[in-house]
Amino acid sequence: MAQKKKRHKKGGLTQPRNIATLLSVLFPGLGQFYNRRILKGFIFLILSVSFLVTTWDYIDIGLWGIVTLGTVPQEHHSVQLLLQGLISLIVLIFGIAIYIFNIKDARGDAIAREQGKSKPTLLQGIADFYSRGFPYYMILPGLVMLVFIVVLPLLFMLALAFTDYNQYNSPPRNLLSWVGFDNFKSLVTIDIWKDTFFSVFTWTIVWTVIATSLQIVLGLFLALLVNDKRIKFKRSIRTVLILPWAIPAFVSILIFSALFNPTFGAINRDLLSHLNIMIPWLSDPFWAKTALIMIQTWLGFPFVFALFTGVLQSVPQDMYEAADVDGGTRWQKFQHITMPHLLFATAPLLIMQYAQNFNNFNIIYLFNEGNPAVRGQNAGGTDILISWVYKLTFETNNYNMAAAITIIMGLVISIFAFFQFRKTAAFKEEERY
Template sequence: MQNALQTGPSPTSAPSPKTAAWLSVVPGLGQLYNRRYIKGGILLLLALSLAASLGPWTAGGLQGLVTLGEDPNVDDSRTLLTEGILAALLSVVLLCAYGLNIRDAWRDAVRRREGERIPSVRQAFHDSYDKGFPYFVVVPSFILLAMVVIFPLLFMVALAFTNYSLYNSPPAKLLDWVGWANFKELFVNPLWTQSLLSVLSWTVVWTLVATTLQIALAMLLAVLVNDSRIRFKKLIRTVLILPWAVPSFMTVLVFAAMFNDTFGAINTQLLAPFGIQIPWLTDAGWARTAIILIQVWLGFPYVFTLFTGVLQSISKDWYEAADVDGGSRWQKFRFITLPHVLFATAPLLIMQYSFNFNNFNLIFLFNKGGPPVPGQSAGATDILISWVYNLTFTDNNYKMAAAISIIMGIVVAAFALYQFRRTRSFREEGY
């Protein structure tokens, strides 16, 4: 009677999950042990093929990543670094697949021991397609992301720990791993320390002042145009949006000519009658002022459009109720208009700050980060992104440019994480 009531194999005859897992050290053997012959054969054949075709290349790539070459007449450290990073990424993918192979053998053994029916290959294929369809869709995008984003990022991080510069550049010379020496140089060498502190402080000031001014101007204009006493609203809004419609690089080039110290229209036409001559491009303070004014001009139309849409969606009943309670214009703006506008546009306003933090086009097109500052490797209006560009393409100082890029990425990531953690959607996920 007891044997008749058993629904599965006895514990002594059932496969051992530990044995299946240990056999899966050679992919496919654990599946063969679980009597998944077709699946085990495919995995074993695939593992042998990958080991024969990609094994030597992966091992050579990882070795080149460690040594970065031994003979400059034969090896190019940049090529070895590239192949090494690709080999490391491929190794991570293969290790994940290897772990899934062991986990699959373990689970099949557990299911057989518990008396569950093991699906056929065809049924397993259909089940995996139904349950894993999102993964089939995500994998191609993930591969593209790895090649377009992750690989360049890893390459840049690797350069920050080498001695790649104008005076130590392949293929004439080989690169060497220098550890944290480049980061130490940034905070020990007075030239680099002063330049980093100056550029970082100006980047923060530039981001906060320029973005806050453009948001304030957009708010002021949006509230004024939305007033019921204003006529020709469509015409006024169209005119205010025009700076956004013109390509920004053209606008910056025009302003660069207008702010020119010698022949610019601002000095020769607007200020000359008053006997005023301002060194817009040669004085650090005036150059920074000009750049902030230009960014306010370029940035306020987009924010104005956002605010205008939100203002039109606010119910008039709120304002009528405030009139009944005797609320002033300032109180209606403070307690009705401003909260509604900021609540609806807060994520986009945060993006404005992030955009201006890395606003390379304006700095480069206006004066390429100038004027120069004695005792520094950066110009007076250089922000972090433009400084990195000059170090890379002008000075060929790749190692320091990579180190500064890492610091810049950490700052931006910390700011973004802080802002996301304050959002309601992030808190609702339970993080």
């Protein structure tokens, strides 16, 4: 017995763990048969054979299609082959995951044999699965749905950014080709794309920063004002200030679009006309952008106001009383007591406001569809990146450029959100636990 244990410790090929691992590598289920786990071996064997029989042809064609995107025009559809190839990769990853799990399972059972542990009975195996594997089994349907509903469209979009899929080259009449980073290069080298991209990207940043900052500042100012002890009828005032949030945003935007109409809108006709002023709100890019910023400030401040109002109620009053004893001014109490509490509790949500306005498609499209037109550009004067992507996709069919711009948008938001979240006090406090 001592010699047997010594031989096992040497780690040769005759060691059960290595034999079981090798057999599982050769074909799933063989390692389990070697470990005398017959039922488990049959399960892995049936799963593996079923997977190969049902998916082999599909995966074979899919992998060929994603590499070539077709070889015969009007017979092969490049988009369908690309989609089938992506699905094949996902299915193949699931198959590889089962294959790796089979190897680890066989090796783990073999190690248990080396340590002299008895083989578990069927009931013990079911109990072990329930205690350890049941949660994973229950989340598996949700994971599969997530992969095919969220991950697959994202992968498809990423793939299109590296093809030549546009209105002049579309299947099945033409075959698509992989073009590498040419679409991204076109955004910064070809004049019409370069001018449009930098103009729209700059306006998107300006729009995000100014519109979001104004709604935050206005919401903070009103929250501090209503929270003041000298203010009466607080509940009524809060109700009135939150009313714009209760109205659906698209309804408010359409109403504002009519109000800002330079011909029959109430702002020009009933207000500014008394001052002999007529502002081209919809035909001049500068005034259209100004109107959009004002509308977004109106639409966004109620949420920030409600957020800050709730946090202000939780600030300990004894801190203000201690500051009064020390002779602190209103500004000092605001700077050292109020703002730290507000930012600690709301910083992540405020960051999300910036990210939301960066992709705020509704207000841009519903107000004036990104117009007015700008000479030498294929985007409107008020288009932000997301509305430009919409036009490229549904109006001009430049799917490859739309996908490339979408990737850039995702990178900008991800990088911005990551670094901002890492610097917020709330995020750092959470990391301690």
